[in-house]
Amino acid sequence: MKTAIKIIIHDALEKARRAGELKLSPFPEVVVEKPKDEKMGDFSTNVAMTLARSERKNPQAIAESVVRHLKNGSDDLRQVEIAAPGFINLKMSREFFMERLRSVVKQRDDFGKTNVGQGVKVMIEFVSANPTGPLHVGHGRGAAVGDVLGRILKKAGYDLSTEYYINDVGNQMNLLGKSTWLRYRELLGKAVEFPDDHYRGEYIKDIADQIVAQKGDEFLNKPEEECLPFFRKYAKDNILKGIKKDLAEFRVTFDNWFSEQSLYENNSVATAIEWLRGKGHVYEKDGAVWLKSSAFNDDKDRVIVKQTGEKTYFCSDIAYHQNKIDRGFKKIIDLMGADHHGYVPRMEAVLKAMGFDEKTFTILLVQFVSLLRAGKKVSMSTRAGEFKTLADVVSEVGVDVARYYFLMRSSDTHLDFDLELAKKETPENPVFYIQYAHARICNIFRAAEESGVVWSSSDAVNLALLNEEEELGIIRAVLAFPEVVEKSAQALEVHRISHYLLDMVSRFHSYYSRHRVISDDKALTLARLFLLDAIRITIRNGFALLGISAPEKM
RNA sequence: GCGCCUGUAGCUCAGCUGGAUAGAGCAACGGACUUCUAAUCCGUAGGUCGUAGGUUCGAGUCCUACCAGGCGUGCCA
Incomplete structure (x- = not known):
């Protein structure tokens, strides 16, 4: 517009x-x-x-x-x-708005689509939590934001791929395998000493339990080195399956699950190191291999191969991003938890070293979530305290509410997520407020049909009858939707959609209480139903971007 | 010490990349259901935009310094 x-x-x-x-x-x-x-x-x-x-x-x-x-x-x-x-x-002029209002109804599901993206290939990587335990609430926020960002970018005309990077090698995997093995032995009556830096969660015991059920004491008398590969893989696969399930229930799916291990198997990591060495970005010191990241704005140089010969996590991340570039992505977006922000400069350094345009590489930091219950902080310790996993929160408040809460704030502010508040079906909870508007509109259409009104979105409907100030206000708000999508895509900010919907819908509620839609004036009734249809479409399309349902009845 | 994020109404937050008189929701107070859903609406009250400078026609927004809170600053991931 x-x-x-x-x-x-x-x-x-x-x-x-x-x-x-x-x-x-x-x-x-x-x-x-x-x-x-x-x-x-x-x-x-x-x-x-x-x-x-x-x-x-x-x-x-x-x-x-x-x-x-x-x-x-x-x-x-x-x-x-x-x-x-x-x-x-x-x-x-009135015609200016009415023409566009007609086009909203014609476009239906496509209303809001724009072409700012111009088919540019974009990759957005998010969640990427280590498969060493179930997703917690912080991951949930990242999942919601990444998923919705993806939907917005698609709507804005980008050629989008989403990806989850699985850290399935390295020290954390070893600890996971060892932890499971120890619990396994414990279950079978061995006395074990469980180190502090190992994974202590209950879920490890559950996995060990399964192994006992399937394999009995097969591993009990074998040496540790022979057992660990099995335990590592079993635990990882099991946890990853759980993560996928939790995400699917949270309405988050990925185009691709990318294994870190695959980068080692096809030699990408070694190739990346050699490539950087060829460019002179790599040197040896103290028996380790370093990346000269300080030449690209990082505070200091970073180790990519340890004295022990092991590659660091950072090292495979280099190969991973080279892989992203090789796959032809012109815009690369990484979502990370804010606790990883120290990692940003070195990652940017890598992309710069590889000659990737720095303006098209973005690391988005998603700030922390504090889980509250009636204003009091819920303990997030691994100890079996109160709710801590994403799945727990979702099962308590529902997917719609959980997603909305993660999406209602700018992602670079800390988020207070109060479980009691989230469950309340009151005005304190904006999700219901917006859903209610949708249900109300659907109800009006039901009532119209019951009283024999035959409504249509044909050009014969006389929109010039929409004369009320509130009506013009709503029309303007509806027509702004594509711009909101566009701005969200450009700024990579999801909360704009939530705020927009809230504002648009509050105009509707206000209008509803002042003017009757169905009346004896048939032409006016049809015009108002036309407007309501446009509002309904906008709510649905907005909710579709947020991954939230639009109920027809409440 | 250095770096990143945040600081706007009592509370939780917006503020459209520098525009016009700083906005919502909640909480408080007062109203509106014989109507297409009151999970709603209408009204009142509430502000030194952390502080101090600077940039210009114009600053909550940009630059500098400081203050407060959070996070980070590994040959962990």
Whole structure:
């Protein structure tokens, strides 16, 4: 919608230049926004102010000149005003809005689609939690944000792939295998000493239990080294299966699950190191191999091969990202928990060293989640305290609520997730507020059908009857949806969608309480049903982006 | 010490990449169900945008310094 306005203003500027009134070098970027107060107009632009300096004229004079050329341009304009200190406020004709409202209903599920992405290949990697235990609430936030970001990017016209990187090698895997093996021995009556740095969770015992059931004491008298590979793999597979199940229930799916181990098996890690060595980005010191990341803005150089000959986690991550580049992704997004933020500069250094445009590599940090119950912090310790896994939270509050809570705040602020508040079906809980609007609309359609109204979205419906101030406000809000999607995609911010829906829907609730939709005035009834259909479509499409259901009854 | 995030109404948070008189929800107070769903709506009250400077026509937004909270600063992942 705003692009249409941009073009109109652009044309007016062009005419002003030809008339010799403005120099326009350089030609300014036209910024169109919505005025704070809807009474001032439907749109406004500040070009006159931004031009003041380069034109060496005062904004008022520039605005006057632009407006002169605006007036005899477009049928869509109803009124043009200049406001101090130089804003140009535009009011659009009714037809301008009504045409677009019709197109919302025609587009249905596609409403909100844009093409800012222009089919650019994007990879977004998220969650990527070690398969050493079930997902916790923090992972849940990352999962929700990553998943929704993906949906938004797709809607905005990107060619998107989502991926989960599985850290299935290295020290953590060894600890996992060892932990399981120890629990196994314990179950079979051996006295074991369980080290502090091993995985102590109950789930390890469950896995050991399964192994006992399947394999009996087969491993009891074998040496540790012979047992560990089996325990490692068994525990990993088991936990990974659980992670996949939890995510699926949370409505999060991935296009690809990428194994770290595969990078070793096909020699990618070694190849990556050699490649960097060839470029002179790698050197040896103290018996280890270092990446010269400090040459690319990192605080210091980083070890990629330890003295022991083992590769670090960072090392395979280098190979992994080289792999992403090789697969042709032009935009690479990594989601990480904020506790990993120390990792950002070195990762950026790697991408720079590999010659990848730094502007198209983004690490998004998702801040912590504090789980509360009625205002009191829920302990997140591994000890069998209160709810701590994602699955637990989901089963308590439901998927819709859980997702909404993770998505309602900007991801770079800490999030308080209060379980009691989340369960309340009151205005304190915005999910229900939005869902209720949808259910209400569906109910009106049911009532209309029951009373014999035959509604349609045909062009014969006279939208000019939508004259109420509230109606025009809602129409404007509905039509803004594609821009919200676009902005979310550009800023990589999911919470904009939640906030938008809340605002749009509150206009509907307010409208609902002031005006009846179904009345004896048949033409007006049809026009209002048309509007409600558009609102309903927008709620559904918005919820589809958030992965939240839109119930027809509540 | 250094780095990252945050600081906006009593509470939880927005603020559209620098625009017009800083906005919602909750909590408080007062109203609205004989109607298409009251899981709703209407009204009142609530502010030194952490502090101090700077940049300009214009700053909650940008730059600098400081204060407070969180996180990080491994040959862990």
